[in-house]
Amino acid sequence: MNQSPPRIAPIGVVSVLVFLFFLVSFGNARDVPAFGPDTAPISSSENGFFPASPAYAASPPIVKAIIVERRHHFHKELLVAIILTSIAIAMIILSTTCAWILWRKSHENPYLKDKQSSEIAPRGITLAPILSKFNSFKMVRKGLVAMFEYSSLESSTNKFCESNLLGVGGFGCVYKAEFEGGLLGAVKKLAGGSVDCEREFENELDLLGRIRHPNIISLLGYCLHEETRLIVYELMEKGSLDTQLHGPSHGSALSWHIRMKIALDTARGLEYLHEHCNPPIIHRDLKSSNILLDSDFHAKISDFGLAVVGGNQNKATLKLSGTLGYVAPEYLLDGKLTEKSDVYAFGVVLLELLMGRKPVEKMAPSQCQSIVTWAMPQLTDRSKLPSIIDPVIRNTMDxxxxxxVAAVAVLCVQPEPSYRPLITDVLHSLVPLVPIELGGTLRLADQSPRKIERNATH
Known part of the structure; x- marks a missing residue:
């Protein structure tokens, strides 16, 4: 491809015109007589100016003064012309240099640019280079989310076999995936088609693609296959808090200190969303099934499909969503959504950890009772409080x-949002209750780290 030479910028053209103007002006000044038609001409020699005819000697003194003055004026004009000419030349050189640099940048190798743009374009990529960085959680970089091939996800989940099913959500199921090299992940398969499902899919990709925190689930990639939408996360080996508390084990693996660690981890994740994201993020669906646990019971918040970015929300701009038992009263009744709505849901999770009960339990076929309504009268009575604690951890704590902890839970589930604490205050209240070995500041004189770990698994 032929490349045209650089063109002088408009400022260079102007500079050339200014330069020519001053040259012409200077030439005209040299041609004009110094004194008019009746004045004798002045010639020059190497010794300076002198009269060309004897008439000059006979001139009166005032004529001599005029001659000297006009000679100085001529020198000044010459000096100004030289200065302006130098400036014009400098401007020509500068503008030409700038034009050349701009031309070089605009005519870089187009083939290299096309190659680079094609490398970062969204497309299916193989799993090996992505999953090789599974442990460092660097799958998502600079806002770019990896796109997986459907065939790879299908084979890693054994064609989404029921034996690999980890959980069921509102819009689909989550499957355990084993990739090449023995690396593990979790694949959420959404049944696409509905507007709400599509919105949640895009919302989760957008938020998790930008969020980086130890207590927020890591997004590894996604896949689009016809009407199906799939999201790939890191695998949390212990499953959800809901499964641990209300599943077959009924919380037997969760000691008092492990439960406090889970509460602390969750509070740290919420604090990041509320205080360190700009604008703040309201999760809007915090619950025990969306708190996932790794092999060391390290807790991470998941499922950001309903999350909202921004300040106060109202029902005029936001569709009412959430899970019964965790939804704050002001949001349920008036549609008012703030960070305090997440604090309410956190308080419900804290009550679950304390009592081992579900957030809503059936009292009769047509009657349900929330854990908040049932527990509030007893949480504030020190004589009754020990009797409602989960039997698994009863009498195992100071x-x-x-x-x-009961006082913190009571404050979090207050009906009036202004009475609830900020999640930062909750976090500071929980830190002294968690052993140093588990991420807090509590020093245990009679328990070693090994004993704490043993209590967490038995």
Whole structure:
């Protein structure tokens, strides 16, 4: 391809015109007589100016003064012309250099650019280079989310076999995936087609593609296959808090300190969303099934399909969504959504950890009772509080710590949002109750880290 030479910028053209103007002006000044038609001409020699005829000697003194003055004026004009000419030349050189640099940048190798753009374009990629970085969670970089091939996800989940099913959500199922090299992941398969499903899919990709925090689930990639939408996450080996508390084990693997660690991890994740994201993020669907646990019971918040970015929301601009038992009263009744709505849901999770009960339980075929309504009268009574604690952890904690956690839970589930604490205040209240070995500041004189770990697994 032929490339045209650089063109002088408009400022260079102007500079040339200015330069020519001053040259012409200077030439005209040299041609004009110094004194008019009746004045004798002045010639020059190497010794300076002198009269060309004897008439000059006979000139009166005032004529001589005029001659000297006009000679100085001529020198000044010459100096100004030289200065302006130098400036014009400098401007020509500068503008030409700038035009050349711009031309070089605009005519870089187009084939290289096309190659680079094609490398970062969204397309299916093989799993090996992505999953090789599974442990460092660097799958998502600079806002770019990896796109997986459907055939790869299908083979890694054994064609989405029921034996690989990890959980069921509102819009689809989550499957365990084993990739080449033995690396594990979790694949959420959404049954696409509905507007709500599509919105949640895009919302989760957008938010998790930008969020980086130890207590927020890591997004590894996604896949589009006809009407189906799939999202790939890191695998959390212990499943959800809901499964641990209300599943077959009924919380037997969760000691008091492990439960406090889970609460602390969740509070840290919420604090990041509320205080460190700009604008803040309201999760809007915090619950025990959306708190996932790894092999060390390290908790991470998941499922950001309903999350909202921004400040206060109202029902005029936001569709009412959430899970019964976790939805704050002001949001349920008036549609008012703030960060305090997440604090309410956190308080419900804290009550689950304390009592081992579900957020809503059936009292009769047509009657349900929430854990908040049932527990509130007893949480504030120190004589009754120990009796409603989960039998798995009853009498295994310092009573002062139990009363403190109960007080935090009571504040979090207050009907009036202004009475609820900020999640940062909740976080500071929980840190002293968690052993140092588990991420808090509590020093245990009678328990070693090994004993704490043993209590968490038995």
């Amino acid at each position: 009573p002062k710590h139990l009363y403190q």
